[in-house]
Amino acid sequence: MPGAQELELIAALQDITHDCLKMFVRPDEPIAILDFPDIKNCGDSAIWLGEIAYLKDRYAKRPSYVCTTDDFSHDELKGMAPSGPIFIHGGGNFGDLWVSHQDFREHIMELFPDRQIVQFPQSIHYSSPERLEQSRRAIGRHKNFVLLVRDEESLLFAQEKFDCQVHLCPDMAFCIGSVQPDAPRFPVLAMLRQDKEQVGAVDFSAYPHIPREDWITERHSRVRVAKALGAASALLHLSPSEVRLRKLNAAANNRFRRGIRQISRGKAILTDRLHVHICSILIARPHAVLDNNYGKIRRFMNAFSGGTDLSYKAMSIDDGIRWAREQAVGTVNDWRLS
Incomplete structure (x- = not known):
């Protein structure tokens, strides 16, 4: 287990994270988290579990709506989280290297022009000036997009290129502890x-x-994940949104x-x-x-x-x-x- 130096670092980064996020999370409002990482990369699952842990530990709160890019529903989000911020899962896919996630992010901005959208901490990387310009325009049109970034280079880049709030914030995986x-x-x-x-x-x-x-x-983790999802689905006394959240959390925990x-x-x-x-x-x-x-x-x-x-x-x-x-x-x- 971590020694005193590591425990101090983890606690310090958790506090910095809270200082970044506390202005966007309100106890009386629902929260949506989009773009669950339904991929093999264990690191993305660590980020997701840190996002969930942050809400639980700091607010005793669970997201009211969660989804992957494949099962997102505009109507379900509005029904389950009619107000409050829309969070997008963090990681290293802001830019044109993993373009499907950037496309989804900008699609959400178009669908919810009047809702605050908060991007959990990301690293930014663009190779294409044309794709950067597309992102710049999408963010500029939205007017209430908040971008959290994980490094100084991304911070300076975003402050120069995008018309939105930008804050430096640690990776959410540290909130696991x-x-x-x-x-x-x-x-x-x-x-x-x-x-x-x-x-x-x-x-x-x-x-x-x-x-x-x-x-x-x-x-073989696919088999174990499938069993976990089946077990969660059997909990018929729970709301559909809670069943979905438990399914995704089970998959993320299995991979982590x-x-x-x-x-x-x-x-x-x-x-x-x-x-x-x-x-x-x-x-x-x-x-x-x-x-x-x-x-x-x-x-x-x-x-x-x-x-x-x-x-x-x-x-x-x-x-x-x-x-x-x-x-x-x-x-x-x-x-x-x-």
């Missing part, structure tokens, strides 16, 4: 991206004894626990995923950090989470593995992990 890890099995575990945010081809041939994985492979079990297997970790970094802090595991293809992780660490001895900004894979091996050997007496 500290997490009990499983026992480690390997000295070093490499958790490296296998998607379009990876920096490029990685030559890992020099390290045949170090497991190299990612957490976007779901394996899978991710924690996976990264717990390393006594020390090498990663280029932001939420492996964040979750490694939550379980107090030393980890060497590389970056994704547009600097998202270093930007976040510079803003919020770089002040812990658990993390190390590696210059290369070789440098990161060297540091991780030193941490594993230096902190473990079990010969099987040395």
